[in-house]
Amino acid sequence: AQKITQTQPGMFVQEKEAVTLDCTYDTSDPSYGLFWYKQPSSGEMIFLIYQGSYDQQNATEGRYSLNFQKARKSANLVISASQLGDSAMYFCAMRERNYGGSQGNLIFGKGTKLSVKP
Amino acid sequence: NAGVTQTPKFRILKIGQSMTLQCTQDMNHNYMYWYRQDPGMGLKLIYYSVGAGITDKGEVPNGYNVSRSTTEDFPLRLELAAPSQTSVYFCASSPRQGNSGANVLTFGAGSRLTVL
Numbered sequence: 001a002q003k004i005t006q007t008q009p010g011m012f013v014q015e016k017e018a019v020t021l022d023c024t025y026d027t028s029d030p031s032y033g034l035f036w037y038k039q040p041s042s043g044e045m046i047f048l049i050y051q052g053s054y055d056q057q058n059a060t061e062g063r064y065s066l067n068f069q070k071a072r073k074s075a076n077l078v079i080s081a082s083q084l085g086d087s088a089m090y091f092c093a094m095r096e097r098n099y100g101g102s103q104g105n106l107i108f109g110k111g112t113k114l115s116v117k118p
Numbered sequence: 119n120a121g122v123t124q125t126p127k128f129r130i131l132k133i134g135q136s137m138t139l140q141c142t143q144d145m146n147h148n149y150m151y152w153y154r155q156d157p158g159m160g161l162k163l164i165y166y167s168v169g170a171g172i173t174d175k176g177e178v179p180n181g182y183n184v185s186r187s188t189t190e191d192f193p194l195r196l197e198l199a200a201p202s203q204t205s206v207y208f209c210a211s212s213p214r215q216g217n218s219g220a221n222v223l224t225f226g227a228g229s230r231l232t233v234l
Contacts, residue, residue: 004160033220045161045208045225052220091160095221105151105176106223108160 003027004092004109011114013082020067021077021112023092032096034075035106036066039089048090051075079114087116120144124209124226131199131233139194139229141209148214150192151176151223152184154205161208167192199233206230 005024013019025034036048051059051066059066067076079086090113093106125140143150148169153161153176163176167186181203183195192211196203207230210223 035222037225043206043228043230045210045223045228047222047224050220050222093160105163105166106161108153108162110158110160 003107004094006092006109006112008112009110011112013079013086013114013116015084015116015118016081018078018080019082019114021079021090021092021114023075023077023109025073025075025092025094027073027094027096029096032094034066034068035093035095036064036075036077037091037093037108038086039091039111040085041088045091049077082116084116084118087114089113122209122211122224122226124207124229126229127227128230129232131196131231133199133201133233135199136195136197137199137231139196139207139209139231141192141194141226142190143192143209143211143224144190145211145213145224146189147211147224148189149212149221150186151210151212152182152192152194153208153210154178155208155228156205164194164207196231201233204231204233 032053034051038046049061049064051068063080065078089111091111092109122143151166152164155161162178165184167173173184206228208228209226212221212223
């Protein structure tokens with residue numbers, strides 16, 4: 001079973017509108033972290049936002065917010081006021097406390113390609 | 119303010135050749151990782167290291183080797199290159215994980231490898 005599922009291969013959004021990118025995860029570990037990374041066409045991986053499993057409030061970073069629904073095991077990324085520069089691949093990732101003996105490794109989803117239309 | 123530096127950015131190999139992807143970080147991070155990204159896919163862990171002298175296999179280690187003689191360097195060795203190793207390779211590093219758990223990975227710019 002996939003640990004991280006991103007069901008939207010591609011998304012379109014109009015400039016200045018908000019968009020939600022879906023991410024569901026699967027874990028039995030009570031302690032885990034959820035991350036979103038952005039990969040523009042240039043290829044680098046850019047960290048956007050983090051949510052810990054014990055965090056009481058949804059994480060926010062500027063125009064990015066994470067809609068964390070623990071019971072549903074979902075961690076959707078919300079981008080407000082989309083900009084042309086937001087066009088990129090977006091990856092959801094999870095770190096479990098005891099995954100494979102590594103305490104830092106991230107498990108990635110397959111990504112969602114976001115295209116912002118002017 | 120270099121962060122994680124990978125070389126080379128691009129390389130074409132013939133089947134059976136060997137090469138080393140270099141990775142250096144200047145943030146004094148304990149943890150380092152090598153991932154590969156195949157087209158249309160997320161990243162998969164090849165090897166990781168929790169400190170100098172300590173390495174361990176990730177999800178897809180076959181065909182690769184690593185070493186970690188210093189905190190800064192974490193080279194990835196490809197022996198007997200095969201077309202299946204055509205991919206984009208990312209090196210990453212993170213500080214020692216504390217109880218807070220945020221421990222963000224910082225990635226290098228990637229190395230695009232083609233095996234023909």
